[in-house]
Amino acid sequence: MKGATFKGGTHPFEGKDLSKDLPVKKIVPTGEMVYPVSQHIGAPAQPIVKPGDHVLVGQTIAEAGGFVSTDICSSVSGTVKKIEKRLTVSGAMVDSIIIENDKEYTKIEGFGEKREYRSLSKEEIRECIKKAGIVGMGGAGFPTHVKLAPKDDNAIDYVLVNGAECEPYLTSDYRMMLECPEEIIGGLKVILSLFPNAKGYICIEDNKPEAIKVLEQQVLKEERISVKVLKTKYPQGAERTLIYAATGRMINSKMLPADAGCVVNNIDTVISVYKAVCQNIPLIRRIVTVTGEGANHPQNFEVPTGMSYKEVLEQAGGCNEKTVKIISGGPMMGMALYDIDVPVMKTSSALLCLTKDEVAEQEPTACIRCGRCVSVCPSKLVPQMMLSYAEKFDNEGFVKINGMECYECGSCTYVCPAKRRLTQSFKQTRRSVMDSRRKQ
Amino acid sequence: MSNLYNVSASPHVRSKDSTKTIMRDVVIALLPACLAGIWVFKMEALLVLLTTSVACLLTEYIYERLMKKKITTGDYSALVTGLLLGMNLPPSIPLWIAVLGSVFAILVVKQLFGGLGQNFMNPALGARCFLMISFTGRMTSFTLDGVSSATPLAVLKNAGSSASVMDTLTQNGTSLLNMFLGNIGGTIGETSALAILIGAAYLFIRRIISWEIPVCYIGVFSVFMLLFGGHGLDGMYLLAELCGGGLLLGAFFMATDYVTSPITKNGKIVFGICLGILTGIFRVYGGSAEGVSYAIIFCNLLVPLIEKVTMPKPFGYVKEKKTK
CATH class of the missing domain: 3.40.50.11540 (NADH-ubiquinone oxidoreductase 51kDa subunit)
Structure with a gap:
């Protein structure tokens, strides 16, 4: 079986054996549920519930706040406690709807009703x-x-x-x-x-x-x-x-x-x-792989959105004391969490417990111009030169050599023998370029 | 569960290769050619190689110590320079000249320009050319088995284009087989084509070097020699030119030096082509039978320009141009 592919790319350690043969288990939340209004690209959703309101499973609690935006539905039944800023995966504080779970999982009317798409x-x-x-x-x-x-x-x-x-x-x-x-x-x-x-x-x-x-x-x-x-x-x-x-x-x-x-x-x-x-079931659950060498019991879970990662990890059997880094998502593009008491969102895919922080362990050394970053870049960029512009805060030069074509996949940084922090610098520079474009 | 975990931007994993492992692989790849040199030239070669290696490491250590920089002798890069420089010297070179060359390579060419990754020409070749100019006689007198003898390339060049290659070589007591195995006069590292090819194969298998530079270099050089070498389509002549002199050592080990070769794929191809043509010009029309070192350091200087004109088009832009 020879697969279709692209030029460039790399082959990081797969690590999928830890969890690939373990069936998806359902997980039931016990604590409060947190629904950030920004779980998507675009305008944040507008909450349509107030503290004290009773909500049901599948009930819309926030509506799209613009054209590029979308609704958010509750994954549990219970009472809206408050709407306040909460820490999310990205490290930002985002307005969130907090719901006290009544653990009855009363569904909204019509939930799960079969529908024929051809008639729509x-x-x-x-x-x-x-x-x-x-x-x-x-x-x-x-x-x-x-x-x-x-x-x-x-x-x-x-x-x-x-x-x-x-x-x-x-x-x-x-x-x-x-x-x-x-x-x-x-x-x-x-x-x-x-x-x-x-x-x-x-x-x-x-x-x-x-x-x-x-x-x-x-x-x-x-x-x-x-x-x-x-x-x-x-x-x-x-x-x-x-x-x-x-x-x-x-x-x-x-x-x-x-x-x-x-x-x-x-x-x-x-x-x-x-x-x-x-089936008339809104997006209220997410499949999350709890894995990594630090996880006591790697497993795939069906997790209601809004549940805290902390609770997911506890129910999964926790992680051992060797764990130094916990990541939401995969090791190439995921976000490291300093506090895992953040909610599972629509875009969450994994909770990865690493026992080795390969980034912190290895100090960057001088670039030897080996060209590996160039040969792996799927966007055919020259990361080595992009880094030298980024390090000089030369946004103009960075854009000129097509730095904005980078989608931060991390391949260049993965292969760099000098352990230079390319993607990390690119992220910063790209944000700064985008910010200044927005201001104009 | 209230303890804080490490945070950093993605990616969170790194490959196992490091500058150190790459340089160590280069050292391993250089060993067959070094051993061949020691086998042919005995004690003399061993002493030269040891001297340049130790002198390069020491120079780097002392400089970094004095300048209060991080000591980088552990990354094997100074050892690579030392070995390469030793391989580029004739076995009969006085050891003090070898030391001088090592100091020049590490101090002037490498460290004064900012250390690893910053030098604009290959340190070993820079030092070789420095010694060539300063001590021309000693750098070009070659002995084999205690008898001073011209290198096969010099013999061929002096014989002119009308003489048969095989006859010329036989009259001077050597053969193509000797040139391939290394039983000829020359510098320590370039004597055995076979040993160099073994080392080069290792570099390819370990993916330290890619095909572009060596293939374009040797390919273009071959074409050039067949067209302008004066021997017509004489395969024997081409083989002698390929096995003799520093071509193979240069093409696989020095032109492919990461720091001083282009980083882009097309740049590497252009670089290889330039090298092939220049080496050919130097060998055919130059004063000496050799030309690899000068060709490489000259092309090293072209690298920024080559990179500028061979910047790859980013993904998704190539097609756009075609449809216009």
């Missing part, structure tokens, strides 16, 4: 998706109903389901592919119904042969859907590299996938679409 119009489907609060669950959190509403539905040739899961350690998408392939196919069919000319590809890296087998079996009867096998390489699951590998088309930072006739959705997003449209 395109607008109704998009409205369903918006009401369910679905966002890109691969990490970026772009509101899905916006993604699914390009200028011209007929110009979309491919709907890609991103099952690459190229981040080391993560196995949540993999488990979903094995455990509920029907829902993936179902969700993809809903999306395909929006785009009459599109073919559906389920893209999977070739290190997941079981998932490929299961899904290939499932798509046998589907005319418009096929499985696309990709080479295992980081960052294969990045939107731009995925589109290139699957369709041969290329987009840059100034383009949207729709410009290349593509729509890309994560596995879990597609499942959420299926649930929202066909």
